[in-house]
Amino acid sequence: MADPSSYRPKPGQIPDSPGVYKFRDEHRRVIYVGKAKSLRQRLANYFQPIVSLHPRTATMVTTAASVEWTVVSTEVEALQLEYSWIKEYDPRFNVKYRDDKSYPYLAVTLNEEFPRVQVLRGHKKKGVRYFGPYAHAWAIRETVDLMLRVFPVRTCSAGVFRNAASAGRPCLLGYIGKCSAPCVGRVTPEEHHELAEEFCDFMAGRTGTYIRRLEKQMMIAAEDMEYEKAARLRDDTEALRRAMEKSAVVLADATDADLIALAEDELEAAVQIFHVRGGRVRGQRGWVTDKVEAVDTAGLVEHAIQQLYGEESGDAVPKEVLVPALPEDVEAVTAWLSGRRGSNVSLRVPQRGDKKDLMATVARNAQQALVLHKTKRASDLTTRSRALEEIAEALGLDSAPLRIECFDISHLQGEDVVASMVVFEDGLPRKSEYRRFQIKSFEGQDDVRSMHEVISRRFKRYLAEKEKTGEWTDGDVPGGDVPGGDGEVPAEDPRDDGRPKRFAYPPQLVVVDGGQPQVAAAQRALDELGIDDVAVCGLAKRLEEVWLPGDDDPVVLPRSSEGLYLLQRVRDTAHDFAIRYQRSKRTKRIRTSPLDAVPGLGETRKQALIKHFGSVKRLRQATIEQICEVPGMGRKTAEAVVVALAQAAPAAPAVNTATGEIMEDDGGGTA
8 A cells, every 4th residue: 555645746746737647556557547627736635634535535545656647728628638548548446337338229321332220239330320229129129110111221131132132032021011122123222222311310300201291192192092002101100100109209309418317325326318319218328337436426427428428429419418417617528518519519407397307207217227236236246255255265365366367278189279368356257358378388288288388478477567567676576587587677668558468467366277287287387487476276177176286185165155156157267268269279270271371362362263173172283374364363373372282282082981982072172
């Protein structure tokens, strides 16, 4: 625990101007990012006596080991830079809302020749029109199914579209009138694109025009005694009305607004957002966050706005943003939002009328979300804490292992030997720090030797990263084979910018998949590097026994033990991760071809060769002149192909196991 006075800037060093500041810990990781109208006044607040600070702030400043700042011209620039750094460094003491990329959106791919309507999740793409987010994907599909009667836009995948075009027959939706079948030329690209634009207009809230148009067409058809057409138009109108009813009118028709509401206690906060477009609720989303910093409602609102609109632009930022409390720098936040939209944005607290009533509804949703989260979270936190305590007690550790790393070896009969490393922090997987290894020092099957190599490589990287930070004094660097491990303390690495480093942070516990031999190999690797503050254990699959280095008998945890369940989950995760990597390597190796060794021969020309000759065997029998006949093949490349195929030994012939017949390789090969 650091003393804040040890890194407090000297008087007069801090400028009295807007800026953004970063606190770093002893490993140079950025642990907190903040902004201020006056850096001097804001940073002075952090260096008061510890007893006068908020407990969360006190924890942060005692965890930090240094502070630095960047001066900017305006408060809007400070807001933008703060958001960018929070996204880049992922500081542990900043409020971070749960990522919302799992929410489904209705997307229309207007950037394609024949736009497609589909449900998408994840990052937004340029040229695609999005509507939502929605709470459930089935709600989107029900709406789309109703609207396809009137706007028969393509919904099929690229593969289905190509197959239908080559076969000259549309899919089922084309036959029942829910697709205009552009794949077989029933409509031109321009006509189909116009349909997609009309679909987007309706989803954007401009519904009255299409309803009135259909009703007028229905009346004309009835007057002309075209009753079947009139009945179809009537059904189309009802379908659109049902689609509209799925999003009730809550505000005036022209209202485009986002309503943000909060429910919070001392430890956590829940955020709910309603997206109102054209007066109707078009989407909803919600987040829950731990209040890891001392922040009030206004601060939470500001963080939510940054999360919502930090990567949005244009119409994705509404004309109005209604909040329960205004941010401290309301002018800067409003200017930032207006800049992202490209026109004025109103940021305010609703005081009366329909908007205040709707805000109350959003607040009730936030309160219910917080209650539901706490109901689930209480059990999860209790279980994980008990599991970590049981592991610490069973293994004789001084404290609960908050960071656990597990290693597993995978191979197929000694080929494609790989290893995996998975990381669990506070009992939860931290997938961003999973790592994969290829065994390099030998070939063949030897799990013990492989485990020793992997553990050595992982912790050599840790020692190298630790040395870069200058944490050792002269002559204290362990591990003589670590780069720079001659006792010299290197100069500060200018590339050390606080981003999470690979292998930079040590675990409290290393778990290996295996028994005594694997555990002994892992411990030997740590001993050779001089690392004595990391515990090691192994989990054997046969009887789920826990093995410790140097013990002849295993530790047997009760079958109902939460600690055993956690170790099993960690081990199984590492096992699955290793198997997936090993299979991908095997698949890649099987798919290799002698043509891969030809310099300058790309995938297109390889496929052209195989298509022209039918197989690698027939290509091997071809002359240079015959190869030159393939479009795009010059004589120099043809000569290189002949040489590469001559050097590569032909594969063993396939044998029919039923008859014993040797089968000729006349089929297509893989390039």
